[in-house]
Amino acid sequence: MLTALYVMIGLALLLGIVLGYSALKFKVEGDPLVARIDALLPQTQCGQCGYPGCKPYATAIAKGEADINQCPPGGDAGVHALADLLGVEYKPLNAEHGLPKPKSVAVIDENVCIGCTLCIQACPVDAILGAAKHMHTVIASECTGCELCVAPCPVDCISMEPIAESPANWKWRYPVFEIKPERPVQKKSAA
Amino acid sequence: MNAIVNISRLLKGKLAKTGLSSFKGGVHPPQHKLESTTSPIRSVAAPKHLVLPLRQHVGNVSKLQVAVGDHVLKGQLLAKADGQVSAAVHAPTSGVIASIGNQLIPHPSGLPDISITLEADGSDQWIEHQALDYLSMSKPELLDHLREAGVVGLGGATFPSHIKLREDARHPVRTLIINGAECEPYISCDDMLMRERTDEIVRGIEIMRYLLDAEVCAIGIEDNKPEAIQAMREAVAKSAIAIDVIPVPTIYPGGGAKQLIKVITGKEVPSGRLPTEIGVQCFNVATAYSVHRVVNHGEPVISRIVTVTGNVDRPGNYEAPLGISISELVQLAGGEAEDGDLVMGGPMMGFNLPAADVPVVKATNCIIVPSAEMFPEPEPALPCIRCTRCADACPVNLQPQELYWFSKSQNLEKAREYKIFDCIECGCCTYVCPSNIPLVQYYRYAKSEIIAQDRAKEAADIARERNEFRLMRIEREKQERAQKHAQKAAGAKAEAGVDSAAEAAKKAAIAAAVERAKAQKAEVVAKNTEEASPRVEAEIAKIEARRAHQPEPPVQPEQAQLFAEQQEAPAASGTGQADGLQPLSKEKQPTEEAK
Numbered sequence: 153m154l155t156a157l158y159v160m161i162g163l164a165l166l167l168g169i170v171l172g173y174s175a176l177k178f179k180v181e182g183d184p185l186v187a188r189i190d191a192l193l194p195q196t197q198c199g200q201c202g203y204p205g206c207k208p209y210a211t212a213i214a215k216g217e218a219d220i221n222q223c224p225p226g227g228d229a230g231v232h233a234l235a236d237l238l239g240v241e242y243k244p245l246n247a248e249h250g251l252p253k254p255k256s257v258a259v260i261d262e263n264v265c266i267g268c269t270l271c272i273q274a275c276p277v278d279a280i281l282g283a284a285k286h287m288h289t290v291i292a293s294e295c296t297g298c299e300l301c302v303a304p305c306p307v308d309c310i311s312m313e314p315i316a317e318s319p320a321n322w323k324w325r326y327p328v329f330e331i332k333p334e335r336p337v338q339k340k341s342a343a
Numbered sequence: 344m345n346a347i348v349n350i351s352r353l354l355k356g357k358l359a360k361t362g363l364s365s366f367k368g369g370v371h372p373p374q375h376k377l378e379s380t381t382s383p384i385r386s387v388a389a390p391k392h393l394v395l396p397l398r399q400h401v402g403n404v405s406k407l408q409v410a411v412g413d414h415v416l417k418g419q420l421l422a423k424a425d426g427q428v429s430a431a432v433h434a435p436t437s438g439v440i441a442s443i444g445n446q447l448i449p450h451p452s453g454l455p456d457i458s459i460t461l462e463a464d465g466s467d468q469w470i471e472h473q474a475l476d477y478l479s480m481s482k483p484e485l486l487d488h489l490r491e492a493g494v495v496g497l498g499g500a501t502f503p504s505h506i507k508l509r510e511d512a513r514h515p516v517r518t519l520i521i522n523g524a525e526c527e528p529y530i531s532c533d534d535m536l537m538r539e540r541t542d543e544i545v546r547g548i549e550i551m552r553y554l555l556d557a558e559v560c561a562i563g564i565e566d567n568k569p570e571a572i573q574a575m576r577e578a579v580a581k582s583a584i585a586i587d588v589i590p591v592p593t594i595y596p597g598g599g600a601k602q603l604i605k606v607i608t609g610k611e612v613p614s615g616r617l618p619t620e621i622g623v624q625c626f627n628v629a630t631a632y633s634v635h636r637v638v639n640h641g642e643p644v645i646s647r648i649v650t651v652t653g654n655v656d657r658p659g660n661y662e663a664p665l666g667i668s669i670s671e672l673v674q675l676a677g678g679e680a681e682d683g684d685l686v687m688g689g690p691m692m693g694f695n696l697p698a699a700d701v702p703v704v705k706a707t708n709c710i711i712v713p714s715a716e717m718f719p720e721p722e723p724a725l726p727c728i729r730c731t732r733c734a735d736a737c738p739v740n741l742q743p744q745e746l747y748w749f750s751k752s753q754n755l756e757k758a759r760e761y762k763i764f765d766c767i768e769c770g771c772c773t774y775v776c777p778s779n780i781p782l783v784q785y786y787r788y789a790k791s792e793i794i795a796q797d798r799a800k801e802a803a804d805i806a807r808e809r810n811e812f813r814l815m816r817i818e819r820e821k822q823e824r825a826q827k828h829a830q831k832a833a834g835a836k837a838e839a840g841v842d843s844a845a846e847a848a849k850k851a852a853i854a855a856a857v858e859r860a861k862a863q864k865a866e867v868v869a870k871n872t873e874e875a876s877p878r879v880e881a882e883i884a885k886i887e888a889r890r891a892h893q894p895e896p897p898v899q900p901e902q903a904q905l906f907a908e909q910q911e912a913p914a915a916s917g918t919g920q921a922d923g924l925q926p927l928s929k930e931k932q933p934t935e936e937a938k
Contacts (some may be wrong), residue, residue, distance in 0.1 A: 190807070193803075194799070194803055195802075195803035195804070195806040195807045195810070196806070197806065197810050205810060205812075206807070206810075207807075207811075210724065263927075274925075276810050276813065277806050277809040277810050278809055278812070278813050279809070279815065280414065283850070294805070294806075296600070296802075296806045317454060318450070318454060318456065319398065319450045319452055319456045321396070321453050321798075322450070322451075322452040322454060322791075323791040323792060323794075323795055324755075324784070324787040324788045324790070324791045325788060326787060326788050327781055327784040327785055329723065330723065
């Protein structure tokens with residue numbers, strides 16, 4: 153009877169020490185859920201969700217403060233992915249936060265630009281190059297198409313241009329088959 | 344059942360005798376090669392009008408080196424390779440650059456791409472060029488020459504050859520395989536090249552072998568090309584190096600690089616790896632030929648052999664300058680080119696050209712002009728019956744029926760898990776499918792979707808990194824500014840402590856100056872009033888009285904500013920303005936009196 157008790161207490165102590173040690177040794181830095189949600193977001197950093205970027209939105213989702221359908225650039229596929237990850241019901245995109253648009257890049261009309269640097273300060277990914285009183289230009293490959301630079305421009309020289317399809321980014325289409333009228337089938341006589 | 348076993352044993356025995364291995368699967372479609380091999384290669388003169396796309400190879404788009412209006416000579420560099428994975432583009436004839444812009448290219452999308460349009464001047468004048476003494480050159484130098492000459496794999500993949508010819512210390516190439524199998528039906532350009540330009544090909548192989556330092560060198564030719572095998576054997580016998588000519592069994596897709604490597608060496612290239620990792624490198628015969636032209640003649644890649652076959656009067660092989668319109672080439676062969684009708688490549692792996700008036704590029708190995716009998720309308724696709732004939736036919740050991748399910752339901756992650764990227768799109772599964780399902784179309788769709796997703800993911804990762812860096816930078820700048828301010832404040836305090844005596848002296852000086860000014864002001868009295876006449880005195884008194892009654896305050900600077908602002912601000916109507924002004928003047932009076 154006592155032996156069994158000692159064995160159980162001994163085991164409990166041993167396992168407690170092991171668990172306590174590993175809780176300190178293998179402590180997870182940061183919130184892994186936030187990182188996983190953040191990985192699913194498109195990283196446009198556009199703020200359409202109402203948060204100042206994708207990471208803050210991911211944090212808000214993880215805390216349960218934000219809904220999963222507030223990210224228009226992520227589109228329907230993004231909501232599905234978030235619903236899968238979080239094990240919640242899918243819901244259609246909330247139109248309050250905007251509608252999905254084709255992916256675009258900002259283009260600065262360099263003849264009109266006055267070099268005020270306001271767009272440079274607005275760009276969340278430092279994709280605009282320029283200096284005060286010097287012409288600015290967008291590094292197209294880094295631009296996420298967030299449109300945050302459009303509003304601050306005092307001379308309205310920034311426009312969003314959808315990325316055109318070219319042989320380099322062209323995708324094979326899902327196979328579809330034309331339905332053609334069939335030749336009239338001769339009816340077999342019952343006789 | 345016994346018969347099948349015996350046959351397989353017999354086959355195995357036969358292969359064992361020839362020392363060849365075999366790959367799983369494959370099909371035997373009708374060959375249709377005889378039509379285009381009855382006449383020798385016909386040379387095509389440069390046309391008036393050539394279109395040269397800058398993207399004729401795998402990798403970066405070439406960098407333009409000419410401008411509109413420039414006169415260029417045959418073989419002159421038009422666009423140079425941009426980076427390592429890229430290839431140059433040269434002028435196929437002499438003429439003038441008419442335009443640089445988007446033109447339709449031979450691509451399944453039917454989309455235009457940046458191209459150079461060259462108007463030929465008809466003189467076909469070569470730029471100065473000379474053979475290279477490659478044995479006295481360093482290998483990197485020779486590879487640079489190949490890169491500048493625009494040498495790419497002419498079997499259809501158009502991967503820049505100088506990269507494949509680079510020696511890699513980690514994976515030395517022991518076996519160099521030259522691919523003359525040409526397994527796809529209808530195509531015969533490699534066959535004719537091997538029959539007619541045999542010695543040139545062997546010279547090219549010698550250079551490749553020198554570059555790679557390969558121990559073994561073999562040419563694999565399918566046994567349905569006895570003339571080519573014969574010709575190559577004779578030429579190889581004269582060569583200084585040992586090259587084996589190996590007839591391989593005719594089975595589609597025996598000309599796929601990995602399949603040919605398996606047949607000749609018995610080694611399988613692992614999934615997702617390169618042949619060099621098992622010590623093998625594989626090149627097309629036409630690539631060997633163009634290496635020879637570059638090194639021994641100094642001529643860049645400006646033409647290629649194109650098989651034009653099918654519903655034409657003169658099917659055969661044409662040595663066409665790059666940039667010639669495909670419809671022009673078809674007309675030369677006595678056929679009619681209609682948009683959306685022509686097939687570029689073979690019937691198994693090729694694609695329909697959305698437009699016929701597109702240029703011949705480095706990848707154009709064959710043009711098939713179809714007739715209704717040749718390629719009848721495909722039967723409508725029926726549901727998959729899970730017969731797994733596709734799995735038996737697949738030469739890369741995939742499960743095509745599973746990939747079909749995943750691609751159809753857009754379950755892309757699963758498709759990737761089932762190694763969709765090992766699929767070579769050979770079309771064997773589609774060929775054997777009893778339900779006529781266009782399987783390869785589904786795989787192409789799934790592959791390009793996955794590639795697009797991966798690119799988006801990559802871009803998102805970069806954006807995340809840049810955003811995080813920006814936030815970090817802003818935070819750092821804020822801290823730096825705060826630090827600077829703190830430092831400045833501390834510095835000012837310290838200075839104030841040190842200079843308090845000087846400061847006090849300064850203050851005293853200012854106070855003294857103010858006193859002096861006041862005294863001066865008091866001293867000043869109007870000088871001309873003492874001896875004024877009573878009339879003048881009365882006038883002064885009157886004025887004084889009026890002033891006292893309606894005093895006009897001397898306008899002080901701050902008040903003047905306030906006044907101006909008040910006047911500017913509402914200015915809605917005359918009365919409004921007056922109303923706005925009234926309280927101001929009223930306010931001024933007491934302050935003035937108080938003073």
